[in-house]
Amino acid sequence: MRMRHGFAAILSGVLCLTGLPATADPGHQPGGPCIQDNQNVSLSSVANYADVVQGLDRIVRTSKGLVTVHNAGRSGEGRDLLYATVGHGPDVFWLQARIHGNELHSTESALQMLDHLASGDPDARLIRERMTVIVIPMYNPDGAEANIRQSTTPARVDLNRDWENFAQPESRAWYAVWAAKRPRLALDLHHMGTAPVVNGTDELNQFQIGVRPIDPSRMTAAQWLTNRQMSMVSVKALDGFGQTHVARYPDIDITNAVFSRMLLGGPGPDGSRPGFTTQGAIFYEVRSVGQKSNGYLERLFTVPAMALLTSVARGELSGTDVSGVDAVPRATQGPCGV
Numbered sequence: 001m002r003m004r005h006g007f008a009a010i011l012s013g014v015l016c017l018t019g020l021p022a023t024a025d026p027g028h029q030p031g032g033p034c035i036q037d038n039q040n041v042s043l044s045s046v047a048n049y050a051d052v053v054q055g056l057d058r059i060v061r062t063s064k065g066l067v068t069v070h071n072a073g074r075s076g077e078g079r080d081l082l083y084a085t086v087g088h089g090p091d092v093f094w095l096q097a098r099i100h101g102n103e104l105h106s107t108e109s110a111l112q113m114l115d116h117l118a119s120g121d122p123d124a125r126l127i128r129e130r131m132t133v134i135v136i137p138m139y140n141p142d143g144a145e146a147n148i149r150q151s152t153t154p155a156r157v158d159l160n161r162d163w164e165n166f167a168q169p170e171s172r173a174w175y176a177v178w179a180a181k182r183p184r185l186a187l188d189l190h191h192m193g194t195a196p197v198v199n200g201t202d203e204l205n206q207f208q209i210g211v212r213p214i215d216p217s218r219m220t221a222a223q224w225l226t227n228r229q230m231s232m233v234s235v236k237a238l239d240g241f242g243q244t245h246v247a248r249y250p251d252i253d254i255t256n257a258v259f260s261r262m263l264l265g266g267p268g269p270d271g272s273r274p275g276f277t278t279q280g281a282i283f284y285e286v287r288s289v290g291q292k293s294n295g296y297l298e299r300l301f302t303v304p305a306m307a308l309l310t311s312v313a314r315g316e317l318s319g320t321d322v323s324g325v326d327a328v329p330r331a332t333q334g335p336c337g338v
Helices: 003-017 049-063 105-117 122-130 141-146 169-181 221-237 258-264 291-313
Strands: 067-074 080-086 091-097 131-136 185-191 207-210 246-248 280-286
Touching (some): 049 067, 049 105, 049 141, 080 105, 091 169, 105 291, 122 131, 122 291, 131 169, 131 291, 169 258, 185 221, 185 291, 221 291
Parallel strands (some): 091 131
Antiparallel strands (some): 067 080, 207 280
16 A cells, blocks of 8 residues: 555554553563663664654655555554555565564664665666665564564564464565565665674674575575675675674574575465565674664664665676675674673
């Protein structure tokens, strides 16, 4: 649906949902964010569900038709699962944020990128011409409102481990959008759950590149090449950007994660396959949260992501040299607060 046609109804629903009982926060979960026991993080400084609804409505109005907003379905608690599309090109790019509800800053970053993609910037115009970008600012709105990693109802499930069983309505809804839109490339925004240090140094690692959600042996040669090319464009975009100290995320092979199933081509909730696979799917992990560094943390998402989109639109991604992937340092996972 378009936001301009359905905004009043959605906003009314948001106001009703504010009366939902709070959900108790479980113990600290690995995978982010890194919050110290004595750290006070004000949730008023980060985007909540109402902010997403209002932000999307504003972007739709100011974009003058360049951005449309759609509803993928309903969350377990009844919130609309909103996503935006910008551009009309044939190359479809999937950008998702906040699949883990307590990974806070990715939502604001996604909205900032959507705003920029609707602007008059020459690269934004080129992206719109050659690509269709799907932006999901809050994949897991119930978890975001409860400030927990998982979904809330009918069960607490890590939605990034639910594209095999599809136990949650959010997973079934987002899979249907993916199967219908058929994105060639995909990017997922996360926070880290530890305070790592770049190996061989005393430098605090602020950004990790997730080159592989599954083992390369499960990918085609084209997928593994594309993942490394997307990763190198992202890493190079952060060269000299603050005290970022980039590292490579540990090698994982999680077959029931969202991006893993995109690369594997399903199967979906009914056991059928969609007849295509996503060619490249990587993720970013950004360190910690905190009011004093909000803008910097958000830019650790937006700077490499916009560089990646621009590279795709310019036709440069496929020529990216991947020889430097193995040279990206690893990091030693330290306790939160190091």
